[in-house]
Amino acid sequence: MTSASQRFALVTGGTRGIGAAIARRLAHDGYRVAVTYHGNDAAAQVFTRDTGIRAYKWDAADFTACQAGVHQAETDAGQPLDILVNNAGVTRDVTLHKMTPEQWRTVLEDDLFACFNMSRAVIEGLRARGWGRIVNIASINGQKGQFGQTNYSAAKAGVIGFSKALALESARKGITVNAVAPGYTATEMLASMDARVLQGIVAQIPLGRLAQPDEIAHAVAFLVHEQSGFITGATLSINGGQYLA
Numbered sequence: 670m671t672s673a674s675q676r677f678a679l680v681t682g683g684t685r686g687i688g689a690a691i692a693r694r695l696a697h698d699g700y701r702v703a704v705t706y707h708g709n710d711a712a713a714q715v716f717t718r719d720t721g722i723r724a725y726k727w728d729a730a731d732f733t734a735c736q737a738g739v740h741q742a743e744t745d746a747g748q749p750l751d752i753l754v755n756n757a758g759v760t761r762d763v764t765l766h767k768m769t770p771e772q773w774r775t776v777l778e779d780d781l782f783a784c785f786n787m788s789r790a791v792i793e794g795l796r797a798r799g800w801g802r803i804v805n806i807a808s809i810n811g812q813k814g815q816f817g818q819t820n821y822s823a824a825k826a827g828v829i830g831f832s833k834a835l836a837l838e839s840a841r842k843g844i845t846v847n848a849v850a851p852g853y854t855a856t857e858m859l860a861s862m863d864a865r866v867l868q869g870i871v872a873q874i875p876l877g878r879l880a881q882p883d884e885i886a887h888a889v890a891f892l893v894h895e896q897s898g899f900i901t902g903a904t905l906s907i908n909g910g911q912y913l914a
């Protein structure tokens with residue numbers, strides 16, 4: 670059995686929110702970890718200063734940038750990637766009758782196409798080496814739908830289907846592919862929501878509170894673990910009982 674310290678993990682969107690919690694947790698568990706981010710240089714600097722985890726800036730929605738970025742991260746680490754966590758994502762909440770093509774496209778590209786781009790950049794290497802873990806961060810709203818999120822719900826439902834199909838293709842190569850579907854989690858992503866709308870949503874959560882990012886990271890740590898090798902194609906819901914898929 671290979672120990673965690675020999676495995677190299679990359680977390681997209683890993684300098685803030687759920688992604689940062691995942692990166693910190695994997696580093697704590699002994700993995701070598703790198704993260705990507707796209708926009709917020711200041712947050713990335715603070716994250717790297719606090720954690721010592723290297724942050725790479727590229728757009729996960731850009732296929733070529735993912736190829737080059739993965740190559741760079743592997744070169745810098747002096748070892749190939751073993752674990753990919755596709756976490757990067759955005760929202761552009763608005764009802765469909767007001768949605769612009771740009772709001773649709775941005776969410777599909779950042780939340781779903783990025784999963785393809787990043788997985789495509791690592792999959793040949795994982796297959797050749799015969800071991801790998803891919804965890805894709807989906808959402809409760811990809812499972813149940815959400816008013817104001819036709820774009821996000823479509824992208825996250827796509828992430829779940831993508832994970833299942835890639836799990837089937839990868840099973841014989843020692844690679845597991847799973848999705849984690851968080852419910853409403855206390856991160857900056859919720860900051861753009863109307864406070865009363867959010868209050869109404871929390872009222873529908875049987876546990877009566879938001880998830881903490883660490884609680885999502887815990888599930889990712891479980892799925893990438895050496896002993897989780899028989900879990901593939903699964904969608905792990907972590908939503909305080911809000912939606913029982």
Ligand code: CAA
Pocket residue numbers: 760762763764767807808809810815816817818821851852853854858859862863866870
């Ligand atoms: N169900 C049914 N009807 C609803 C509704 C709902 N959930 N929410 C609003 N409506 C109704 C309103 O009452 C209103 O009806 P009237 O015109 O009869 O008064 C009508 O729909 C229009 O509502 P708004 O004026 O609020 O519509 P809007 O276009 O201005 O705002 C919205 C829509 C901004 C999307 C707002 O509804 C909203 O913020 N919804 C929540 C979206 C959400 O949950 N986002 C999650 C972000 S976090 C995340 O995505 C992470 C994750 O993975 C969980």
